[in-house]
Amino acid sequence: MRLNEQMKLGLFLAQAGFHEGAWRDPSVPANGGVNIDHYARVVGLAEDAAFHFAFIADSPCVLEGDHEHIARVGRNDGFEPITLLSALSSKTQNIGLVATATTTYNQPYHLARRFASLDHLSRGRAAWNIVTSGVKFEAANFGDDELPDHDERYARAGEFVEVVRGLWDSWEDDAFVRDKESGIFANPKKLHLLNHQGKYLSVRGPLNIARPPQGYPVLVQAGASDAGTDFAAKFAEVVFTSSPYLELGKRYYSSLKEKARALGREDDQVLVMPGIVPIVGKTKQEASEKLQKLQSYTHIDVQIGLANRLLGFVTDLRSVDLDSLVPESLPQTNFTQTTQKMLLELAVREKFTWRELIRRISDSKSALMVVGTPDEIAKVMVRMFDERAADGFNVMPATLPAGLKDFVELVVPELRRLGKFRSGYSGQTLRDNLGLKRPLNQYALDSARSRCESYGARQ
Template sequence: MQRNDEMKLGLFLWASGYHEGAWRDPSVPANCGVDIGHYIQVAALAVGAAFHFIFLADTPSVSELEDAHIARSSRNDVFEPITLLSALSSRTQNIGLIGTATTTYNQPYHLARMFGSLDHLSRGRAGWNIVTSGFKREAANFGEEDLPDHHTRYARAREFVEVVKGLWDSWEDDAFIRDKKSGIFADTTKLHLLNHRGDYLSVRGPLNIARPPQGYPVLVQAGASDTGIEFAAEISEVVFTTAPYLEHGQNYYASLKDKARALGRQDDQVLVMPGFIPIVGRTKQEAADKLERLHSYEHIDVQIEMANRGLGSVVELRSLNLDSLVPETLPQSHFIQSRQKVYLDVAARQKFTWRELIRFISDSKGHLMVVGTPDEIANVMVETFNQRAADGFNVIPVTLPGGFKDFVDLVVPELRRRGKFRSRYSGSTLRENLGLKRPPNRFAQAI
């Protein structure tokens, strides 16, 4: 199937930047995680560059396991996504606003109402990054000792999403007539109760806000396990994944598109947008120096703890000879299974020692990272796009705002010169800008 020759670009917005040492960089505001002015500044850069969306990751817990690691992390002083995106909705136009929320420790009515409200506030620019909780520490914040198993988390997620979509369909698009003369505010013939009773959830409805401007906020998903890919093929409209090298990205892209096609979905309605970490310099050495400076800001204990978590806490790294080769297999993780698989795949491909794998996880967390000149970075992006390993990228700056400004000033013009990225917005809603169809109301369709 033909696709537009221009790639889609999102901004992965993480307070100080993606690298664990970013908060110590002199160019990064120390309190940026809770400084709305900082987020407004970065969002303005994204809007000025005609990026498709801003993407906020989130987890409802402190993920580090020891105080020594918590003390060195900047990850635990940041805004809750819906609150932040609601604030940004009044200071931006055109750009999409995608927030992460877990189906494991939320209720569908709450999320349907919050994302529906965000879509109205932003006039049709909201997106929901659907995740299942993957860190053990989340469970204790919600009265549980441990996470549900991987299969149960995804089974609940499927039902959860269907309930949320049903709640968004509570009212037909023209149900609220607001006729002051007659005194009729809502046409109740266009009101539909969900009355859902399933394996995990029981929800009556209706939602107490009009159907979102986009019908549904754009549905985003980041799972890459076998179960996660099945879920993405069935439900997702944008898929945020890891693709650390070209062949990995091509295999994922082809597999996902095949599965979606088998379910009757069109290729251009399921967009694959892997994470991409650019470290830009006017020379190769300048770019390398930027990464080395970030290395100097990061403590080895933080690197080891992050690697341990990323591998699923199935091995005690401190007890190992870090200069020995990483084995081909490890015990299966109960947490984020797909990320462990990516790390082991790369380690086998590169013949990594444990020390090298720890550095790889620290630098990129499995995403494709390119350290180089604007031309070198554009080359990789264009090849990845042209070789059907991506429909676009979720750009992940290592520092904010500086790392993102470098990308906007130096790489975006090169992409445009090659005809691979737009110079202006094509619509006012996120769906319009991504080329995604507006879903019909299930109840109206049934009549």
């Protein structure tokens, strides 16, 4: 039995909305990606509805590979996530702030310092969505011809996270005394050098900022390959995944929790939150018409370009017969392996043609999409929650702010009526609100153990 029988909700904060045609919708500001007032309004809607966090995805590159796609896509004019969330921290009070940052093309010291700063700025509401780079165009932005091998990226990421956690523990929680009368600002006995020498990284430390209010910002991860699942079981406290249908979600949920338990972790300290794209209408027909309108805004060049990328650039969809069935397998990619596998499973399950799969990718990528009335959407969410396919959801409105407003005004009350979602914030930090434990400082813990052992030896 779960300790908490209410689901967690996050907001996937895309610039215009999750649908590829969202930026063309009349309700969406065309400059939303660089409009701080737009973001503040959207996050304010989620905070008023007691969402647990706002989540920003990111890749440090232009994702599209040809001019036809670049010309028509609305996602290449947006803020860097930590910068944006730092600004939003002063415009919000309770909602968590989740920024994506890659371990492949960053250094641990940089990210440890930035996320510690965001946690202090927000008074304990920061989270890091840990990713390894999976887009081929990133490599050339950092002096590489190709991305490192998929599993090697995860191996480096594991060492990277260990280093970052060690840097966050540079200072014990009470190390900064700031005593003006004595002139003592910090207690050096409570300072710890990391002195890490590993296979991929060499980092001395210490970090030049106090330990984050949460101990560590919440660790989020979004990967479901074998390497990604192993990584999540070891490190992640929130796992953002794609579960386009119930059976797949239950299988992933069970597998991840089992792996985490084998490492000594508790079920309620590893939260599985699949993405959901809700297209909400007061009637089924109204919801369908909303989706059709967005589809009419999405050019075929955008649809094909996106599908090529999410399938890992292993086939040229401009040269295939779009009315032929999608095959059960494609060549393995070194890029987004999980997404490719999930999309192929979905296509085989639904007997999709290439044209149908390309349209589905444009609408929802590999996420669960529900087009219907508030009670229909709520029932799908509750079933996934009750049948152990989800501990909550990362809500991905098709358009912003209108899609979120529909969800908040129509679906959230239904979830509350069913007793599945809270009506307000219960804690001061994101960890408090998610029910996650605050990690002890590893050095302070080691010192306490040594004192206990020394005391025991004297008895």
